[in-house]
Amino acid sequence: MNEKNENTEHLMTSDENTLGEQLEIPATSHPDQLKENLDDIVSGNENLIIDSSNETNLNKEVEALAAGTNIGVDLNQSINDRTSIDGLTDSHDAPIPKEPEVEPQEEAPLISENLSQQLENERSKVERALEAISSPSLPPRDNDVGSFTPVPTKSSSPPVPSRNTNVQVSLDQPQLPPRQKLNAETLHLKAPHSSAVPVRPLTNTFGNSSSPAPPILPPRRIEDPLDLAAQKELLASTFKRNMLFYKNKDNSVKNDLDENMLILRENFQKISTDRLSEEDSSFWRKTVNDYQQTLLNDSESLHVQLARGIPSIYRLIVWQLVSYAKSKSFELIYETYLTQDAPFDVQKFEDQLKVIDTISSTNVKSIINVLKAYLLFDSECEFSIDMVYIVNMVLAVCKKETDAFGLFVRLMQVYDLRSLFLPSAPVINVLCYKFDRLVEESYPKVYNHMVKEGIRSSMFLPSFFTTLFQKYSSIEIQPRIGDIIFLEGLDSIMRIPAKLLCEAQDQLLKMSFEELLEFLKVGLLDAYIKKETDTESDPLSLNNCIDQLIQDAMTEVQIFPKTMKKFASEYEEIHRLDNEREEQYKSITEKNLHLQKHVRKLENDYTSLNREHVTIANELVKNRLKIESVLNENNGYKLKILDLKKTLDTEKKKQVSIVYVPNDLKKDLDETIKKNAQVMDENLKLQDKISELERMAEAISTASKNGVLFEYSNPKNHSLGAGWSGFKKVFK
Numbered sequence: 001m002n003e004k005n006e007n008t009e010h011l012m013t014s015d016e017n018t019l020g021e022q023l024e025i026p027a028t029s030h031p032d033q034l035k036e037n038l039d040d041i042v043s044g045n046e047n048l049i050i051d052s053s054n055e056t057n058l059n060k061e062v063e064a065l066a067a068g069t070n071i072g073v074d075l076n077q078s079i080n081d082r083t084s085i086d087g088l089t090d091s092h093d094a095p096i097p098k099e100p101e102v103e104p105q106e107e108a109p110l111i112s113e114n115l116s117q118q119l120e121n122e123r124s125k126v127e128r129a130l131e132a133i134s135s136p137s138l139p140p141r142d143n144d145v146g147s148f149t150p151v152p153t154k155s156s157s158p159p160v161p162s163r164n165t166n167v168q169v170s171l172d173q174p175q176l177p178p179r180q181k182l183n184a185e186t187l188h189l190k191a192p193h194s195s196a197v198p199v200r201p202l203t204n205t206f207g208n209s210s211s212p213a214p215p216i217l218p219p220r221r222i223e224d225p226l227d228l229a230a231q232k233e234l235l236a237s238t239f240k241r242n243m244l245f246y247k248n249k250d251n252s253v254k255n256d257l258d259e260n261m262l263i264l265r266e267n268f269q270k271i272s273t274d275r276l277s278e279e280d281s282s283f284w285r286k287t288v289n290d291y292q293q294t295l296l297n298d299s300e301s302l303h304v305q306l307a308r309g310i311p312s313i314y315r316l317i318v319w320q321l322v323s324y325a326k327s328k329s330f331e332l333i334y335e336t337y338l339t340q341d342a343p344f345d346v347q348k349f350e351d352q353l354k355v356i357d358t359i360s361s362t363n364v365k366s367i368i369n370v371l372k373a374y375l376l377f378d379s380e381c382e383f384s385i386d387m388v389y390i391v392n393m394v395l396a397v398c399k400k401e402t403d404a405f406g407l408f409v410r411l412m413q414v415y416d417l418r419s420l421f422l423p424s425a426p427v428i429n430v431l432c433y434k435f436d437r438l439v440e441e442s443y444p445k446v447y448n449h450m451v452k453e454g455i456r457s458s459m460f461l462p463s464f465f466t467t468l469f470q471k472y473s474s475i476e477i478q479p480r481i482g483d484i485i486f487l488e489g490l491d492s493i494m495r496i497p498a499k500l501l502c503e504a505q506d507q508l509l510k511m512s513f514e515e516l517l518e519f520l521k522v523g524l525l526d527a528y529i530k531k532e533t534d535t536e537s538d539p540l541s542l543n544n545c546i547d548q549l550i551q552d553a554m555t556e557v558q559i560f561p562k563t564m565k566k567f568a569s570e571y572e573e574i575h576r577l578d579n580e581r582e583e584q585y586k587s588i589t590e591k592n593l594h595l596q597k598h599v600r601k602l603e604n605d606y607t608s609l610n611r612e613h614v615t616i617a618n619e620l621v622k623n624r625l626k627i628e629s630v631l632n633e634n635n636g637y638k639l640k641i642l643d644l645k646k647t648l649d650t651e652k653k654k655q656v657s658i659v660y661v662p663n664d665l666k667k668d669l670d671e672t673i674k675k676n677a678q679v680m681d682e683n684l685k686l687q688d689k690i691s692e693l694e695r696m697a698e699a700i701s702t703a704s705k706n707g708v709l710f711e712y713s714n715p716k717n718h719s720l721g722a723g724w725s726g727f728k729k730v731f732k
Contacts, residue, residue: 225296226239226240226243226292226295226296227240229295229296229299230561231560231561231562232560232561232562233299233303233560233561234488234489234491234492234559234560234561235295235299235302235303235306235487235488236295236296236299236561237489237561238322238415238487238488238489239291239292239295239322241414241489242322242323242324242414245324245414246324253327253329256327256328256329257324257326257327260320260326260327260328261321261324261326263326264317264320264321264326265288265289265321267317268285268288268314268317271313271314271317272313273285273313275311275313276311276313280305280311283301283305284305284310284311284314284318287302287318288314288317288318288321291321291322302487303554304555306483306484306487306488306554307550307551307554307555308551309479309480309483309547309550310479310483312397312479315397315479315482315483316397316398316403318483318486318487319397319407319482319483319486320403320406320407322486322487323407323410323411323414323415323486324410324414325403325406325407325409325410326403326406327406330402330405330406330409331402333373333377333405334373334401334402334405337372337373337376337377338369338372338373340372340376342368342371342372342375342376343372343375343376343379343383344371344372344375344383346368346372349368350364350368352385353367353368353388356388358389358392358470358471358473358474358475358478359388359392360392360475363392363395363396366395366401366404367388367391367392367395369401370391370394370395370401370404370405370408371383371387371388371391373405374405374408374409374412377409378412378413378418380418380422381412381418381421381422382421382422382423384421384466386420386421386463386466386467386471387421389467389468389470389471389478390408390411390417390467390468390470391404391408392470392475392478393468393470393478393479393481393482394407394408394411394482396475396478396479397479397482411485411486415485415486415489415490416490417490420465420466421466428458428462428465428466429458429571429575430568430571431461431465431490431491431494432456432457432458432461432462433457433567433570433571434491434494434564434567434568434571435457435461435494435497435498436456436457437567437570438494438498438557438559438563438567439457439498439501442498442502442557442558443498443501443502443505445505445509446501446502446505446508446509449508449509450508450516453511453512453513453516454513455513455516455517455520459517459520459521460517460520460521461497464493464497465490465493468481468482468485468493469481469493469496472525473546474542474543474546476543477543477546477547477550480547480550481493481550484550484554491559491561491564492554492559494557494559495553495554495557495559496549496550496553497524498553498557499549499552499553499556499557500524500525500527500528500549501524502556502557503527503528503531504519504524504527504528504531507519507527528545528549529542529545529546532545532548532549533545
């Protein structure tokens with residue numbers, strides 16, 4: 001009893017192996033009502049009932065319960081009990097689940113004495129009710145009768161009395177609130193009047209740790225049926241991609257496409273269906289009128305009809321409807337680019353087309369025009385001879401070149417065939433990897449043998465994708481491949497080579513590397529034709545054989561969009577490091593080229609500097625030689641100077657010894673010089689006198705010539721003049 005008292009004083013929690021989600025169930029004031037509530041919980045009822053004889057007492061009890069205690073019922077345990085009791089005939093015979101042991105929780109805040117007394121009364125009532133409840137053993141489950149082991153009961157108790165459902169509720173009892181359904185949004189119910197008394201948040205009872213209860217889950221999003229179908233079927237996946245392409249266009253383009261779709265449907269109603277069966281005619285009429293509805297409701301029939309092939313009278317309309325290829329803008333674009341020069345040699349290309357057997361001579365000019373217009377329209381795409389087979393397939397269905405141009409543009413742009421003809425062509429590697437994984441899962445023996453011999457699909461399969469198998473098909477079979485591409489996409493044609501590998505499995509397992517590679521490149525289809533028919537030269541039998549191949553491939557080889565996305569993700573993950581290394585290699589290569597240029601520049605600079613250095617070094621050597629020669633000459637001159645100095649000193653010494661005059665002679669010489677100076681003064685005086693006498697002589701001669709008598713004006717000096725005339729003659 002003490003243990004029961006302790007258990008009833010706390011919240012009941014679920015087992016550690018179940019989730020920690022709980023329901024708060026307020027206590028009731030009547031034992032009978034408690035029994036009814038417990039019966040409802042055990043029988044899996046999804047509603048909780050709160051009953052009371054008095055509304056006031058109910059509010060008080062709820063407040064006390066919110067403040068002091070909570071009763072938790074584990075949702076998973078209730079569900080398990082419900083599944084165990086489903087086999088009982090009477091819901092009242094259901095056993096009451098055993099109370100799980102609960103861990104003590106923190107004490108609640110103090111409450112008033114009246115509320116505590118009421119709570120104690122309720123606890124005693126709960127104890128008495130639990131003692132009266134029996135726990136009979138559960139019956140065996142329907143699906144596991146042999147392994148059923150009866151659960152021992154805790155004690156022998158009388159059976160629970162059946163509930164009298166006919167007893168009406170008394171008028172004085174208050175009306176019970178409506179039951180709440182147990183769902184993701186009501187897993188954590190709160191007691192009424194929770195704003196008046198603070199309630200402790202629910203805790204998670206895993207182990208001994210307590211953590212906040214998980215948040216309320218948002219309601220599940222109702223997925224679009226088309227999205228669900230797109231994960232399972234290529235038909236829906238391709239249609240969804242085309243729908244996204246349509247929705248991403250602006251309103252003007254949408255209006256144009258809608259108008260042309262209506263025109264196509266009107267033209268479809270005018271087509272005569274005499275050649276078709278009533279079943280096929282009604283099916284395709286329904287499909288053209290509402291393709292999406294047929295796709296969602298009758299996709300299996302659509303896949304079967306696609307495997308047989310779209311009827312030729314409906315083929316163009318179905319292609320244009322599915323791919324949104326009917327637009328007035330294509331006519332303007334085509335006429336514009338048709339007047340410009342082709343980006344390839346037209347004459348050479350025309351000669352190549354005439355050699356190809358599967359191309360009719362009447363389609364050569366149209367193929368050139370369509371390819372010229374598209375390559376001018378999409379300048380990034382490279383010209384390839386494999387494009388010819390795709391254009392030829394489209395022209396086999398279209399009467400107008402503009403329609404063929406529109407379908408070809410949609411194939412390249414929307415169905416991503418242009419990625420096959422880009423310079424790097426990254427999609428081919430992805431497609432080959434998808435095919436390898438498809439063969440690995442579908443035909444492991446063939447795959448293991450190919451891996452053992454070192455064969456990968458990238459060695460023989462790229463041309464299959466770039467030509468869409470048109471290279472190996474007759475002009476009657478080529479549109480069948482177009483049906484598959486337009487309705488299921490590029491991944492769908494993997495079924496054909498996969499089916500060929502399956503049929504040639506016995507032969508492939510016996511071949512070595514070289515023989516196997518040559519067989520995969522050339523002889524795979526021929527081996528299938530030879531196996532199916534003996535008349536290889538009959539075109540009709542060949543067409544029937546390939547037609548049967550396509551039907552078998554479409555029905556036997558399973559390809560799912562989700563699987564293809566998984567394979568693509570695997571390829572990206574596998575090659576992510578390779579791509580990173582390749583990018584790193586490219587960056588290192590660019591840096592290396594830059595450094596090489598820098599090194600070349602440095603080498604050129606070094607070469608020029610080296611030349612200048614050599615020149616300067618040569619000049620330096622020459623200058624040093626000149627300096628040496630100049631130093632030698634200088635030394636020679638110095639020696640000569642020394643010799644000359646010596647000679648000069650010797651000469652000076654000799655001259656000094658010769659010119660030496662005694663002192664007495666020097667005195668005489670000075671006296672002589674003085675006397676000479678005196679004589680010179682006297683000479684000057686005499687010279688003056690001579691000049692005077694000459695003037696007199698001239699005057700006398702002049703007078704004598706004139707016959708005049710000369711008269712001397714200075715008689716005082718006459719004798720002196722007469723005396724110096726003779727002296728003058730002496731000096732003359």
